Amino acid sequence: MDANGVLDLMWIVICGILVFFMQAGFTLVETGFTRSKNAGNIIMKNIMDLCIGSIGFWAIGYTIMYGESIGAFIGKTTLFFDNKEDMHNLFFQTVFAATAATIVSGAVAGRTKFSTYIIFSFVITVIIYPISGHWVWQGGGWLTNLGFIDFAGSTVVHSVGGWAALVGAILIGPRIGKYTNGKSNAIPGHNLLIGSLGVFILWLGWFGFNAGSQLAISGDNANAVAGIIITTNLAAAAAAITAMIVTWISYGKPDISMTLNGALAGLVAITAGCAAVSPLGAFIIGIIAGVVVVFSIDFIDKKLKIDDPVGAISVHGVTGALGTLLVGVFATDGGLLYGGGFHQLGVQAIGVFSIAAWAIGTSFIVLFILKKTIGLRVSKVEEEDGLDMHEHDMSVYN
Amino acid sequence: MDANGVLDLMWIVICGILVFFMQAGFTLVETGFTRSKNAGNIIMKNIMDLCIGSIGFWAIGYTIMYGESIGAFIGKTTLFFDNKEDMHNLFFQTVFAATAATIVSGAVAGRTKFSTYIIFSFVITVIIYPISGHWVWQGGGWLTNLGFIDFAGSTVVHSVGGWAALVGAILIGPRIGKYTNGKSNAIPGHNLLIGSLGVFILWLGWFGFNAGSQLAISGDNANAVAGIIITTNLAAAAAAITAMIVTWISYGKPDISMTLNGALAGLVAITAGCAAVSPLGAFIIGIIAGVVVVFSIDFIDKKLKIDDPVGAISVHGVTGALGTLLVGVFATDGGLLYGGGFHQLGVQAIGVFSIAAWAIGTSFIVLFILKKTIGLRVSKVEEEDGLDMHEHDMSVYN
């Protein structure tokens, strides 16, 4: 392989390693933002997402996603991928896949049966996610053909996870005590320091997530990669500050949990357009995401009364969709503000909604079947005592 | 771009990502070494340092520092930096800038108004730091012209942060209960395990900090980069062991908090000379830093009675200055011990003192104005109850 080829491969591997580390970030965010009595269960769910994703994507998922296209809808599958020239891509896609499942974990924390979760994690990782991923990233998928832009996966990864999280949170229902007398109660996380370390780790991993999605760094890709790093960072920073200011105004105090969520929202929102927008565009996308995520969390919690302990639906689902749409507005090539008219925006909307429909529909079917068979939810006593005690016979802190 | 160009860009991006992660390290060190009732406030300050730095440096700071030199003193500024060829440098410099502000955060922890801190963080990041940075790193600054060596920023980054921290700690005054009846009381940090994870993360990030400052890795730079990694690591290791031994002798027990500070002191001290000294030189610099930091912390605390909860003034200010001076002694090319006479040492002294004067002077002006206007310090009740409860209406641990 020549030096340029090596550079590209090396970049993908390094970015994959960074994305891998996001699993640790998710684990910390989800445990930190929930109660200590369920921390062990969340650890297990996140580790299993990673393990199932690693094996499932190698065994079958990768070719469902990237195999030769059958009708622009699904890849031709081969089992146990073993192409020695393509291991770096397998790795990079594996760690992406693990992310989608992990998003769900946070939204259903504190009340979901572990065995049920494991099954759902498997389905989303090796069926739901790779099929819609095929539509956008395989090169011959029907959304690619339409011209849909989702560079690193605001929709393909984050919204898919976010919408599955939505379906899960609705079907499973709120935690005991979350809504009483029609009022939403706060159930504060048990360790926000751990949660914020998780956010730092996610932010770190996101550089790999977005800049690695260039899938190359040689030649002209180099400056593109550096540009992606900057847009990614600016959007996150802008969103965090914005979320902080919004809460400062709304509640009189700068709220830490929302600021952290703001940073994540900015990262999710810029993921689709990180290679297509200017730094200024990224900055504005971040601001929009920072505003939207605060109101979205508020709306889902207080109006819709859907219990999402870590805000995954808003952070990944809503801002993921938002960020994808905003590509149609801010793309320097073809965006509404850059004289491209409404065409790209329309295409973005088609992509966002068709993938949302796919994710919601399939998740619903799977979770509904699980609900009617083995059940989604632990018993009242198990929930009150904490999942750690009943699902794992242990406690995290001793 | 040819392969060598790509290599250099990639190296800078990777190192920038490592330096980015240092923000997490600072957050953990500062929270771990202070009391739990202020942990949320420290998290917010560190995240805001990063966000403000990211936006501020892009918006204006970067060109103040690296713009065409006006009188060897300041760069010609353009707003919203948008040079597609230079995004990797913007990123690398952004994460450096965020570091300088963060240093202050630790020294003023537990008693400073959040709004005041935000303003000061902005000023140091986009004005104080880039101007003195211009003197040394832009290529045409007056200290560069003199031959001042500060390879990765012992003085430019760490001392600037450290001296600003000194001014802050003096003007804000000690925490309630820190000095009673003329005696210094220990206020132990609430979680040294988190603090030591922070130190590991900082040490990790420092490889990016120092070796990335080579700003290239192609050709001859490669061996230089590897050499920097070794000098950095040796100095840290030597300083940690030395600090441990010094405390073992002084107090009869090897002290953990000092050993951790020792490692950081070694890293700060070698930052200026990491590319100019031999491994043996680095080893000795580490030993010196390890001794000095223990006595400096002791002196500042017990003699000067300046309350610096995490030791930032000593670790960053004092050993930063020390390390910069020692370049004049240990530089294999031009150092005192290598037959270079006192010239380089003199130049180093000029640089150290002029930048110290700059940082202290400007910080004093800004903080003094803030003191007389919105105030630096929270009320007694707020401080006693903890900043989290009053500044953010929350608690980190629930």
Add this chain to the structure above:
Amino acid sequence: MDANGVLDLMWIVICGILVFFMQAGFTLVETGFTRSKNAGNIIMKNIMDLCIGSIGFWAIGYTIMYGESIGAFIGKTTLFFDNKEDMHNLFFQTVFAATAATIVSGAVAGRTKFSTYIIFSFVITVIIYPISGHWVWQGGGWLTNLGFIDFAGSTVVHSVGGWAALVGAILIGPRIGKYTNGKSNAIPGHNLLIGSLGVFILWLGWFGFNAGSQLAISGDNANAVAGIIITTNLAAAAAAITAMIVTWISYGKPDISMTLNGALAGLVAITAGCAAVSPLGAFIIGIIAGVVVVFSIDFIDKKLKIDDPVGAISVHGVTGALGTLLVGVFATDGGLLYGGGFHQLGVQAIGVFSIAAWAIGTSFIVLFILKKTIGLRVSKVEEEDGLDMHEHDMSVYN
């Protein structure tokens, strides 16, 4: 240096940085899986391992290992290694060396004298480990000559650490209260969330550990590196799932601490063969490791009654040996299952046993002398109150 040379050097440096970070992972795993009263002591031991390794390997260890071979047994030593062309290798080997010592730390946690530990850490890092390492990795060692394969150190690093840990745990004896009336009691770790973060960090670092051991990435090495990443990840995932299933069946509940240990066991087991086996082979090795580690921990604890608080002997010693042997079975070139007959397996066995004998023998001598002189163990009161209070006059949590 040409681009390919730079690529190789850069890869080694990056992987070295990842391996460096494993020290943080070990620290978190060891503290999280033990009681809070000894956390500070473990932090100190891990930092000192790193510091002693960094200085010791530079001062002497590196040339003991890689110096010109004297009788295929030991390298010709020069003090204070200073070859400017080889600093990246020194760094990579240094962080490896620090790992071996750190493994011991976990097995002897909670009862070992700090000063004794420091001495032993020094001996294992600069004498025991580099000598056996010389046999396998220097190029002219006697095991290399036999054709022994231990690509990244299942035996050279992990088993050496694991067997030293075995000797240490036996000679030092169990913690007070671990075995009463012939029954093994559980002494749960104080923070499994921190422990699992440690596992994620170790997994992360392992990509550097294994893929860095290719010692190059240019040309054909690139695909080899990517392949190693995949085998490493698959083995870890398979082992974690397997360990979970085994505990689910044995105890009725999926056990978190064992699942985490399972992941580590998979990583250790694949370390020897990561470059020699196929993804499928790695998957199966992972499964075997996941089963073995559960029963090994059980056996060592309940039958042998050796107190190993974090399971280091099983995870590093037993699965390290196992993984090395399995190379003889699964190596696509020469393995038993690939028609290579029993030759390679025989060679692997020779390597595994001779290095085990070396590690056990030397550790025993050193620890026995230490036992008879300064003593291995703290007093009963010190142990009951916790090492932090008596060895370091502090507590980690305040």
Add this chain to the structure above:
Amino acid sequence: MKKIEAIIRKSKFDEVKEALHQIEVNFFSYWDVTGVGNEKEGHVYRGVSYCTSDIQRRFLSIIVSDPFLDITVDAIIKTAFTGIVGDGIIFVSDVIESYRIRTGEKGSDALK
């Protein structure tokens, strides 16, 4: 004045608290303790499965004036009850004097 000390399941705390508010017992203090009793809890840790009777419980300390004693005890007994081993226990003892720091009130007045 009487001191009521109740040691209950952590998972029942919210209900008990609600019940106390219903009967206008708005002052009390609580903390977490480990209780040893009839109940056993199975645990697994690193291959050692064990049974412990050291179980996390919540300890409530409520000082009430004498007329409140019975209804308070009743309220706790009713809401903390599950019927499964481990429901906990209530102790009553005498209090000689009470002082409300803010107002300087003494005796039963300090409890309002």
Add this chain to the structure above:
Amino acid sequence: MKKIEAIIRKSKFDEVKEALHQIEVNFFSYWDVTGVGNEKEGHVYRGVSYCTSDIQRRFLSIIVSDPFLDITVDAIIKTAFTGIVGDGIIFVSDVIESYRIRTGEKGSDALK
């Protein structure tokens, strides 16, 4: 012998401790509890702003011989006082017997 239980603001603890030392009350134990009472604290968490009366307090348990009772209560009342809702409360009850484990002393002797 009397047992004095004081539930005070955490932020006032250092002052109270100092005051106890002043009057030579050098033996006591303390721990953190959550108190429910008149005081309310506003919190915001993830977009839900809420008011809680569950507030962190410090619980002091001091056993004194009878002559020390009044000055101890006085000292606490004086130093724990701020006048703002939430200052806390003090309870006094009887202790029948005390034993100092180290010396085997009983009664008031065990308290010196």
Add this chain to the structure above:
Amino acid sequence: MKKIEAIIRKSKFDEVKEALHQIEVNFFSYWDVTGVGNEKEGHVYRGVSYCTSDIQRRFLSIIVSDPFLDITVDAIIKTAFTGIVGDGIIFVSDVIESYRIRTGEKGSDALK
């Protein structure tokens, strides 16, 4: 019925617990407190070495029926003893009534 409150060294807890089981005292609650007393502990933190009398202890609260009082106190005194400053202290007070929530039993019956 009597309430026995023992404040002992954390490191002695396992032995005390064992001793209580020996004499069939199988019900009690415990938690960690900070004790202030004769014992001093040296600490070093970031260059400040200091001595504190605030030491971690374990607090046991055991309610027993009257016949059990003496043997329980004896058992604790014997096993918690080291002879070095800091062994701790035991207090005994009266309990008026006990209720076992699960069974509704009252008085001494609730303690079995």
